[in-house]
Amino acid sequence: MNIQAKKRLIKNTTKDAIAILLAQAEENTASHPDRTKRYIEMLWALVKKYKIRLTKDQKKKFCRKCLSFLIVNGNAKAIFDAKHNSFYLKCGKCGNKRRI
Numbered sequence: 001m002n003i004q005a006k007k008r009l010i011k012n013t014t015k016d017a018i019a020i021l022l023a024q025a026e027e028n029t030a031s032h033p034d035r036t037k038r039y040i041e042m043l044w045a046l047v048k049k050y051k052i053r054l055t056k057d058q059k060k061k062f063c064r065k066c067l068s069f070l071i072v073n074g075n076a077k078a079i080f081d082a083k084h085n086s087f088y089l090k091c092g093k094c095g096n097k098r099r100i
């Protein structure tokens with residue numbers, strides 16, 4: 001196996017792990033909020049270590065600043081900015097805004 005194939009294998013397995021972690025985080029939001037936080041932290045560590053690009057949907061699911069899982073109308077707010085004609089997702093915990 002050459003180096004590029006190895007790298008691809010590592011990226012693909014890590015992407016799968018990230019998808020599983022996000023699903024687990026979503027599952028535990030109501031029953032175990034502390035676990036959700038931990039899953040997102042683990043996910044973010046993987047993203048940083050292996051330089052994984054998250055998909056658009058994955059990016060919307062957690063706050064990049066405080067690493068909390070975002071639930072629209074729960075701990076996050078969707079705001080419409082008429083000036084720039086775009087939607088923002090505002091984290092209720094740290095106030096970080098992100099365009100969606």
Ligand SMILES: [Zn+2]
Nearest residue numbers: 063066091094
């Ligand atoms: Zn936040």
